[in-house]
Structure formats: structure tokens, C-alpha cells
Amino acid sequence: MKSKLKQLLAPKFTRRDFVKSSSALGSLAAVAGSMSLPFKSNPALAASEPASPQSEEKVVWSACTVNCGSRCPLRMHVADGEIKWVETDNTGDDTYGSHQIRACLRGRSMRRRVYNPDRLKYPMKRVGKRGEGKFKRITWEEAYDDIANSLNRIRKEYGSEAIYLNYGTGTLGGTVTKSWPPGGTLIARLMNLTGGYLNHYGDYSTAQIAAGLNYTYGGWANNNSFSDLENTKLIVQFGNNPAETRMSGGGLIHHLMESKARSNARMIMIDPRYTDTAGGREDQWIPIRPGTDAALVAAIAHVLITENMVDQPFLDTYCVGYDAKTLPASAPANSDYKSYILGQGEDGIEKTPQWASPITGIPVDIIVKLAREIGQAKPCAIFQGWGLQRTANGELASRAIAMLALLTGNVGINGGGTGARESDYNIPFVRFPIPENPVKTAISMFLWTDAIIRGPEMTATRDGVRGKDKLDVPIKFIWNYAGNCLVNQHSDINRTHEILQDDKACEMIVVIDNHMTSSAKYADIVLPDLTTSEQADFCMDGKAANMPYFIYADKAIEPQFESKGIYEICTELAKRLGVEQAFTEGRDQEGWLRHLYQLTREKDPSLPDFETVRKQGIVKRRDPNGHYVAYKAFREDPLNNPLSTPSGKIEIYSERLAEIAKEWELPEGDVIHPLPIYASTAEGWDDPARSQFPLQLTGFHYKSRCHSTYGNVDILKEAARQEMWINPMDADSRGIKNGDLIRIFNDRGEVHINAKVTPRMMPGVVALGEGAWYAPDGKKVDHGGCINVLTTQRPSPLAKGNPQHTNLVEVQLVQKA
Ligand code: SF4
Incomplete structure (x- = not known):
């Protein structure tokens, strides 16, 4: 049976079918489009090779380490030095809780990323205008020298604040290869050994929710794990879509459906689009206009308050600012949340369902029914995804959704939740050590184009510069490793194009990637990176609800073309910058993997040894507590387990936000508010x-x-x-x-x-x-x-x-x- 399956899944093409020329990208793309052929590093050899019987097939554990939120094991079937086909996890008895971490269609197509006609083959230097995609081939030595000279010149001329590590999450799961956070990458290690760099904070996935809920809960806001949904009565999801994002067979959507089946809880999906996570599994889909979630929450709060469904003891004990009783002394009268909802606050508007209906596009009776369901279900699990916070008022929206969990007292208990996105239990793993960055300045990851064209005008109170009152110099050098935010994933591409085309503004852009992405087309020097199949690394932070794991992603095939890994690239540059020993500490890539794993095992001796992990590929665990329940300790004993907010409590009214609202300079129409209010925005439904x-x-x-x-x-x-x-x-x-x-x-x-x-x-x-x-x-x-x-x-x-x-x-x- 297994061999039959293997036969069916094995590629039909022989080496003779492989592309015979690697010079013309256009024709290769056409070939790939019509025949879906792999693209090989040595096509001439492949074409002339006799059709000999295949060498014995070996299976190598690898992984998909992209930024979807999951991490999936891939088992590469390799013969003749080539990945023939890809399967996924085959461990465990595949009952829920011991199930296989099965890769989705993306990971299973990894072979087509490795043998892709877009693969970068050798180092190249730009010869046309940025973005035109015109390059000439250069040697690695030339590339290293060019980059090192440019770094030295720019540091000397402008200082280290002019060097920027752009956001990139193409290899998020790796230990050595990880491309984010910037401060955790090998490029940061190299830069910090040679003077530092301009850092960024925030990320394109979670900027607004991370900032917003930080003021509510203190730090990154957690929620219960999806596995805990087996204890709930009602699931309410605002814009959460694990079926299309984190769609691993061992991942979140699997836990959501299995635990929901156990509790038989109703599930209500609130989203402008009927997603695959709904997909017939939901009990109700409530379409909502983008950017209006906080208005819906306010109207639900109105029903909860006026129909006496609020958990007053919880609000009095654990929260600041629900009503006058817990409002901080510095806050004006009637600036509490209850007054805002009942129309007794500064705007004088009662946030009734009738008020919210024309804003959200949701009929009044549906809002009222939803509010009563949330108020009566004990416990009730409120979740939000990250899409709805990626909006012009996303900080307010994410804080507002948390209000539903607070008003109903669902925080810190099984079956309840906090209103944030779901959390998981994790296996701690020791990270690659990164020396301290001598440059303390950081900008929002979203404002790097502004820092190119108006860096010295950017201030702390107008542009969110951190670490200093203002930037001193514009960005002159960009590292772009395993990321496509230089162009594709960054807003307003036509504006970005204009900024990047001026090579007198940002003077050097180095892109390190697997493929000729639209970002790579804007590079001055482009370096071909290894894929996960061509090098060994630990794929850490694999987690799904209460079933964490990590993977040893081994080298399955030799590097394609002239590709080199980030460790070798940084080592060669370290040599030229005079810090090789400090950078490598005498270790090669495998030496570092062994070292970091040894440190991890010292913290957790129950982990198997290195050789065992390499052989078995994946290490799985179970959450010893059953399910993760966010803020459980705080709920049980708030005095001895305070939150990291200034008050130690959940802050519905934030004094820090009240201060920021007074101090910061904001453009017309932008709102920062101490309460999680609804605010309309530019390009919203009512613009x-x-x-x-x-x-x-x-x-x-x-x-x-x-x-x-x-x-x-x-x-x-x-x-x-x-x-x-x-x-x-x-x-x-x-x-x-x-x-x-x-x-x-x-x-x-x-x-x-x-x-x-x-x-x-x-x-x-x-x-x-x-x-x-x-x-x-x-x-x-x-x-x-x-x-x-x-x-x-x-x-x-x-x-x-x-x-x-x-x-x-x-x-x-x-x-x-
Ligand atoms: S679910 Fe994510 S990590 Fe897993 S195979 Fe798909 S894209 Fe890769």
C-alpha cells in the first residue's frame, strides 16, 4: 500500500526532462508555467546523464519555517542528490493530542520552491536602475568586498544609525537562519560587533494589537489555548482565520475543531468575509464593516450594562476604570468606560445597538441577540485575529474586543479568555547570542521609507522614534534578509518605488534571499541564500495549543548553484570587518547547533541528545497543565501576581495613554484615547x-x-x-x-x-x-x-x-x- 502511494506521489519527470538552460529567466518561467518542471543546479549534467537506475532513496527530516504561525516537519525523499518527493510528519498514533503535525499544501510543495526558476543562482550587482531587475554576475569575493567597503564608508560618513535591518520573516522558525526579530538575527550579531544599527520595533502582523493590548494587560497579551475550548460554552471570533493562515494539520485549526467538537460550543464568526475557518463549522456568521469592531463592542457593552449582565465583582477587583469606583485619581469625572457607553462621557452619545447598526452594517436585533448570548454563556471564549487590528484604528479595536472578556469576567478561567488571539504552550529553546546594540534608536518597522527621505525630521512624539528624541541621520544602508517588505509587502508600492529608485538617498541595499522577488529587484547587491533543504538548523517554537514541538531540519541536498547560507555569508563579512573570531567564537554552523542545543538541554535535561534528535527529526511534548489559561495566576491571586501594567491590574482606562494623547502630535483625525472607544478614520466607511x-x-x-x-x-x-x-x-x-x-x-x-x-x-x-x-x-x-x-x-x-x-x-x- 505504502509503495503504491509512493509511486502515485513520486514525480513523473526524469532528469532528461529537466530544464536545459539556466540563462534566460523568461523562457524558464514559460517552461515552468507549462510543464511545472523542477529547476536544477546542474542542468547540463542532468541532461547528459544516462538513465541509470536511481540510487537508494533516503529520507531526511526538514521543515517549513515560514511565517504562517505554524511550523511543519517535512520529510524529504532524496535520491541522486535530488528531492524526489515530500511527505510530512508520520509520528504519533494520530489520535487527537498525539496527532501528526501534517504540513499544508504550501509546505508539501517545498520541492517547487527549491527547484524554482526564480532561484537566485549567484551573487549579482545592479547595473540598471533600481527595480528594473538588471544585474551582472559577480563573484562572492567581489560581493563581500563591496558590502564591507560600503558598510565602512557609510558608518564613517553618517554613523551606525544610518544602517537599517529591514523587516523580513521568510525564515522565522530557524535558530541560525531566523530572519526576525531583527535583533535576533546573525546580521544583528555582525552589526553589533562592528558599531550597531538602527533597530525597528513592531511588525507588519501585530503592530496595533501589540501596542494596544499592552496598555490593557501589560506586555504581550495572551489568551487561552484553543485546546481549552473543550471547556467553553460559546466561541466568539473576531476576524480570526486559522484555517487559511495557520493551516497545518497539527495546528490551530485542528485544535479548534477537535476541542469545539468536545464542548459542542456554539461558534460565532465576525468578519467581512466568510472565511474557511467558518466554512460550515460556524453557527453564525456576522459580516461587519472593516474598522468598526469597536462600535459593535460598544453596543454589546450597552446591552450587557443595561440588562445587568456585567460581572461587577470581577471589574471591581481586577480592573481599573470600568466605572467611577476604579477610575484613577488623575482622570476627569465621567471619563470611565461605563459613562462612555451610557452617553454620560465627553461625547454625550449613548452607544446603543441603534447607534452601532449604521456604523457596523449589522442589524440591531442581531447585535442585541449577540450581546445576550455573550452575557449569558458561562464561560464564553472571545478571540480576535490579527487582521482587524491591521487597520487605521486597530489599537482601539483590539482593546475594545478585550472589553467583552472583561465585562463578562471570563479572564483567567478555563473555557474563558481575554479577547486576544489564542496562545500556546511552548518548549523554551536557547537563542543565538546577540551582543548589545550600541545604537539605542529604533523606528516603527512601517516608517523606514520615511526614514530614508526625512530621517532627521522624525521625532519621538510625532513619528514614534524610540530611544532618542529624534533621528539624527537618514537610512543610507539597508539589509534585507529573507523578506519581501522592501517592495511587495510594504504599503503604497508606487511611493516606495520612487523612494528606492533614488540611489543618492539610500545608497546601498543588500538583499539575501532564495528567489528573485520584487524586493530583490531593488537590490544593489543580491546574494543567493540557501533554502531550508540545503542546510541544517533547528526549527524551534513549533507550537499548537497544548502540543509544542521542535524539529531538527537537516540538510537534504547540496546547495543549488552558488548559494550560501547566512552563517557563511556573515562569517565572510566578519572576516573583512575584522571581527571573525568574535562572530564565530570558533564554531561552524553545526558547532553552533550543537552548542545551542547543549545549553537548551542544560535547562531541560529531559530532552533527547543531539544525535537522537537529528535521527528522529521531531520532539513533541504536551502541556503538563492540560491547557494554557492566560492570566490564571493573576485571577487566583491578583495581589501576589500583579500584571505588568502600572497599576498591576487590567487597565480599561490607561493613564499612560491619557498622557500620550496629550503629548503626541497627531495628524487631523487620528485618535489616541485612554479608553477603548470607537473612532472613525480616514478611508473608513464614513469617509x-x-x-x-x-x-x-x-x-x-x-x-x-x-x-x-x-x-x-x-x-x-x-x-x-x-x-x-x-x-x-x-x-x-x-x-x-x-x-x-x-x-x-x-x-x-x-x-x-x-x-x-x-x-x-x-x-x-x-x-x-x-x-x-x-x-x-x-x-x-x-x-x-x-x-x-x-x-x-x-x-x-x-x-x-x-x-x-x-x-x-x-x-x-x-x-x-
Ligand atoms: S501550515 Fe505553515 S508551516 Fe505548515 S506547511 Fe503550511 S505554510 Fe508551512
């Missing part, structure tokens, strides 16, 4: 600009890619096509039918893509999966379906984060299908 651009455009994480990773894999593109989702009513009024070619446009740009006409999208809102590869036609029209041609660079008020789901657009028919 007058809707007369010109009447549709709200939201992004979503699409199952054919992890952000932009895997975005160039042919079979994934076919399996889940890039389309813009639009409701039949909006399509009809524009003469658009399913499959028609349309143009999506606003003042920032234009995208041409096919329409998916579906009632899974609420009227007035359209959606485009993020991460599609930008494919401009030279006339500023993108034909790849890249949402960031249309998204805004205006940052959110508090986090200075990316509001990539707050956009207004219009849509028109281009061509009938």
Missing part, C-alpha cells in the same frame, strides 16, 4: 472620499501563500487563484460577472485581476489576498494582484503601524471572461 472610491478594500491571508512566500509556486497559484472577492450586488451594479477581468484603483495605484463574485463577501467591501507577487507592466498597473499597490503609507496613531486593511477603492470591468 467623504467614498463618493469617489465607494468600496472598502480589505486584505486577507490566502491559502496559496504564506504572505509572499510560495507566491511563485505554479501549482499553488493554480490551486487557489488570486482573485478579488466582491459581493454579487456590488458586482451587478458594475456589470461584473464571476471571472471577469477588472481594475481595482484609487489615488495610489491600479491592479488588474479577475473577479470572484461571491456572497461570501459582504456588500460594500471587497477583498484581495495579500502577498501576491507584484507584476507591474511599466505603466504603473499591476497584473499580479498585489494589494500594496492600493494600500496607504499613513501609519496608525499609536503603534505607527501598517493599516493595510483600511483602504477605499473603486472597481470597474476591463474585459468579460
